[in-house]
Amino acid sequence: MDDQLILEDLHFLIATDKCLQDEVSELCNLLDSYASDGVEESVYSTSSDTDSSTVDTILQDFNHAVVEMAPALHEKKPRRKRKKIIDEEPLPAVGARNKFQYRQKQEILRLRSQVNELQQVLTNSKVSGSRSRHYTERHRAILENEQLRSAVARQATLIDTMKDYMHKKRRVDAETYRLAAQHSLRIASIHAIADRQYSRQFHAFVKAGLTSNNDEVHISRALCQDNRENGIILEFINRVHPPVPFHVIGEALWGAMCSTNAQDFPSSASQTIEHVDSDTLYQAYTDNSNGVSLNANTICKKYIEDHRVVIAWRNVLEDELRPHLSRGALEQQWGWMVVEDLGSRQCQMTIFVQVPLEKSMCNNVQFAQQAIETFQFCTPQGGDDLINSQPIDPAISVLMTLLNKGRHFELAIRRAVQQAVQNYYYAMSQPAIRHDLELLIASDAQLGTELSSMCELLDTFSSDSSLLDQVMEDFSSPRKRKAVPDDQVRAKNKFQYRQRQEILQLRDDVVALQGRLAELKAKSASPPPSDVTFWAGIAKQELLTKTEALQENAHLRSEVDRQMTFVESMMALLRKRPLLPVEGKDSHMAEWKQFKLAASQNLRIAAIHAIADREYSKQQSAFLNAGLYPQMNEEVYRTEAKPQPNGSVLAKFIVRTRFDVPVDVISVPFWNVITTNRGIDVPENAIQTTECIDADTYYHQYHTAVQMNCVITPVHLNMIFKRYEEPTRKVFVWRSVIEDALVPHMSTGVKGVQYGWATIEPVPEDPDSCDFTFLCHVLMLEKDLEVNSIDYILGKMDKYGFCRRDIGNKKDFAHMRRSPMEVLMERGRQWGVAYRQAIHDNAKAYRKKYPRPAH
Structure with a gap:
């Protein structure tokens, strides 16, 4: 108290x-x-x-x-x-x-100014802290993610060995698109597969060129994938703009997915639908027509956002409750339906479907393209008769059955959308009924006028009781009425007064409700905010990356704890050292994440593509951290060096320049230097080999040795290069390999660690010009540095002349090979001079042949 x-x-x-x-x-x-x-x-x-x-x-x-x-x-x-x-x-x-008073006053004024300054500094620190908090958390989560991955990879080696030794069946993982028989694991796998497919929607739309414009698109094409198990992939893209709100189309699409009667299946086909929840379902489809058995089990899930509806689906490769999937042909398909709000009674519907074909189904791209055109996919015209009338060749019966099912699905979606539009306008626009209702139902203005007249009459009746009696007598029966006492008259006046007050209150309520209704209508009819800038998209992608990293960290922590318990138990039981890692079914999955290549050819090719694709996914974040977003008109030539927590040093080489030529004029010479090493000299004691994986992927091996302090130190630089051609730009990525099973001597000496990206994209206001952006990261380990000093490294980089406007001469640095760091710098400087000189010569020759028209 x-x-x-x-x-x-x-x-x-x-x-x-x-x-x-x-x-x-x-x-x-x-x-x-x-x-x-x-x-x-x-x-x-x-x-x-x-x-x-x-x-x-x-x-x-x-x-x-x-x-x-x-x-x-x-x-x-x-x-x-x-x-x-x-x-x-x-x-x-x-x-x-009085000097005391004067000094006291000056001290007070000085203290007040210091307080104001400190308050301003505190406010600025709060703003800057909140601005960098997300980036710091994301960076910390990604570092922890890498550490947890390495821990899981180390522990998984012994666990996989012991599982093989004890003949223990491997647990089903959702990443392999398999469903278990146990109900809890089954439901968890269904949601994990659907959520993973939903997270890939934005990246898939970017690669397909669906984010750059909002035009209507109708595309059906067959693409070749020579480096994968599935040689051909079919893509079907439809984008239309229905004149109805987006939620109407979203509900129609989901209704078509949930209904077994929406599609006209052949008599030999059957489909069952399992509703996991209100937004998730599992379809099982079987077709035994044309002498083949086609199985397609699909997971579908709906995601409702503020201004759009997303439906994602993915086929399951194995289901323990349906063992017949292993017999016959199995369909692999995934896709997305995205319905976005474009304003009042206007939306954008985009359907993107990808179907990979096994080589046993079809190994000819032209034939697959002809089959697609025969079925008339992604065209406004075409009916059911076009499906059932197609001739079936026994050699390609699986492909034709698959395309027949897809055409039925496309027509079902089209009918559902058309029916939704008709139902919407039938309910919203009926001119004759509306005209009759206007004659029968009074408007707000008329009702207000009549209520005002009634209130005036009630006021008159309340003020003059004799007039009220006279009116009552006029409407009474011919029989003579008895006189009404005064107290009853007053009672009637009180009732009329209460009635009048109630009418006035109701009128105020009507006005308030009408205002609220108009406000809600204006808010719902207003288009979504138009200030969604380039930075908003990047921030959303970064937040998504941070969320995924944190979720994966939680999963990896549980895996580390579970595996550590198993490892300790088995080591205590066996009392022996862990066995050497053996080559299992999925052992290469952990190796490529550590930038290691296996000796087996198929695992080696898969690891090369996985490493390159992973670096390709990091391009946007790397450019953002390097300050290369948003796109700027001024040129950039900059080098940086920052110490890392483990004692190493990360060096960055950044170049951005604009060329007065189209994109292909720059990309061709840049890729030629990578593939042919043209213009790059190889010293006498060095060995360089180039392995062509495919037309867009190369693997370089470089080996030399340097003598320093009477000790010969080997130097290795093995690099993976890959080219990505997007609809609006060209992207080149590279990454060094840490360990190669076919090059055992890489375990000794110094290994160069570098990775980077180069993008070439046209200038929006001038398509005949392009911007070239180059970003390379070089990680210098502490044990490989002769002097661990940022100033020393920056001095070396400046001495070699990296990232300057002047291209330079590669012969000026040929003698600077006295240490492993100088060998790697000299190699990088030669590469920079070679590709910049090739680009400059090709651009100059192009403009000489095709000069700009005079304005």
């Missing part, structure tokens, strides 16, 4: 910031007034010219205080000699002669 009373009285004892500032201001004003008049001169001055009358006046004002202090005045105290301050601040030209 006492504590509560003290807390209640604290605000009377402690002054607030505003009160304190007001009192300080008042004190400064008092000091100014004392300084301006002659009070301090009469009280504090020791001059003999002091006016005695002024002294008497002041003594009279303080008479009582003098009387009390009289005994003390008789005591003589020794006068203290004041030290002379040489560096004392001089008094102002006009103001107080």
Whole structure:
């Protein structure tokens, strides 16, 4: 109780910031007034010219205080000699002669200015802290993600070995698109597969060129994939703009997916639908026509966002509850339906389907393209008769059955959309009924006028009771009515008064509700915010990357704990060292994440593509962290070097320049230098080999040795290069390999660690010009650095002339190969000179042949 009373009285004892500032201001004003008049001169001055009358006046004002202090005045105290301050601040030209008051006032003003400055610094620090918090958390999560991946990879080796040794069946993983028989694992796998497919939607739309514009698109094509198990992939893209709200189309599409009657299946086909929840379902389809058995088990899930609806689906490759999937042909398909809001009664529907074909189904791209055109996919015209009338060749019966099923699906979606549009406008627009309703139902203005007239009548009746009796007699029966007592008349007036008040209250409620309804209609009819800028898209992608990393970290922590318990138990049981890693079914999955290549050809090719694709996915974040977004018109030539927590140093080489030629004129010479090493000299004691994986992927091996302090140190630089051709730009990525099973001597010496990206994209306002952006990261390990100093490394980079406007001459650096770091720098400088010179020569020759038209 006492504590509560003290807390209640604290605000009377402690002054607030505003009160304190007001009192300080008042004190400064008092000091100014004392300084301006002659009070301090009469009280504090020791001059003999002091006016005695002024002294008497002041003594009279303080008479009582003098009387009390009289005994003390008789005591003589020794006068203290004041030290002379040489560096004392001089008094102002006009103001107080009392130095104490002047210094006190200056101290107060100085403190107030310091308080304001500190408050401003605190505010700026809060803003900057909130701005960088997301980036710091994301960076920390990604670092932890890498550490957890390595821990899981180390532990998985022993676990896989022990599982193979004890003949234990491997647990089903959702990433392999398999469903278990146990209900809990089955439901978890269904949601994991659907969510993973949903997260890939944005990247798939970017690669297909569906994010650059909003035009209608109808594309059906067959693409070749020579480096994968599935040689051909079919893509079907439809984009239309139905004139209805987006939620109407979203519900129609989901209804078509959920209904077994939406599609006209052949008599030999059957389909069952399992509803996991209101937004998730599992379809099982079987077709035994044309002498083949086709199985297609599909997971579908709907995602409702603020301004769009997304439906993602993916086929399952194995289901323990349906063992017949292993017999016959198995369809592999995934896709997305995205319905976005474009304003009032307008939306955009995009359907993107990808179907990979095994080589046993079809290994000819042209034939697959002809089959697609025969079925008339992604065209506004075409009916059911086009499906059933197609001739079936026994050699391609699986492909034709698959295309027949897809055509049925496309027509079902089209009918559902058309029916939804018709139903919407049938419910919203009926002119004849609306016209009749306007004649039968009074408008708000008419109703308000009639209510006002009724209230006026009630006022008249209330003020004149005789008039009320007269009106009542006019509408009464011919029989003579008895006189109504006065108290009943007053009662009737009270009822009329209450009725009038209720009518007025209802009128106010109607006006308020109409205003609220108009506000809601205006809010719903207003288009979505148009200030979704380039930065908003990047921030959304970064937030998604951070969320995925945090979720994967939680999963990896649980895996580390579970595997650590198993490892400790097995080591205690066997009392022996862990066996060497054996080549299992999925052992290469952990190796490529550590940038290692296996000896087996198929695993080696898969690892090369996986490493390159992973670096390709990091391009946007790397450019953002390097300050290359948003796109700028000015050129950039910059080098950086930053220390890392593990003692290593990360060097960055950044170049951005604009060329007055199209994209292909720049991309061709750049890729030629990568594939042929044209213009790059190889020293006598060095060995360089180039392996062509495919037309867009190359693997370079470079080996040399350098003698330093009478010790010969091998130097290795094995690089993976890959080219990606997007609809609007060309992207080149590269990454060094840490370990290669076919190159065992890489375990000794110094290994170069570098990765980077180069993008070539046209200038929006001038398609005949393009922007070339180059970003390369070089990681220098602490054990490989001769001098671990940022200034020393920056000096070396400047000495080699990296990232300058002048291309330079590669012969100027041929002799600078005295240490492993200089060998790698000289190699990188040669590459930079070679590709820049090739680009410059090709651009100059192009403009000489095709000059710009004169304006």
